[in-house]
Amino acid sequence: MENKRKLQIILNVVITLSVVGILWARLSGNNVYNPGGSTNISARDFGDRWPFQPDTVILACHSADTVTLVHPETRKVYALSQTAINFGGGWGAYQTLLRPGTPDELLPELLRRGLKLCPPRRD
DSSP states (O other), rough: OOOHEEEHHHHHHHHHHHHHHHHHHHHHOOOOSSEEEEEEEEEHHHHGGGBSSSEEEEEEOOSSSSSEHHHTOOOOOESSSSSHHHSSOOOEOOOOOOOOOOOOOTHOOOOOOOOHHSSSOOO
């Protein structure tokens, strides 16, 4: 009977720790799902060619060809690749991150960099 009680206590601890871990991950602000990878890019790296309002954005890949930009403060996700735009996940349009009157000539380069973060395509 005592072994059964010990097993129940261990099981309760494991379940509690799992729930706490899941809640922490969801509420910590680090919950942008990007199994491919991500990297910070900033105005410092691109100088006058920097087209975005925030000085830094996160370039991320969520799945094959699904490249996005993430505002580092609000954690709002913006679709960059056509696959991300077509996904329809409630992501914003990357154009809303652009500074008014700034050309988006840097975006093809950022898209290429973002695609390198993506996991291999499963066909």
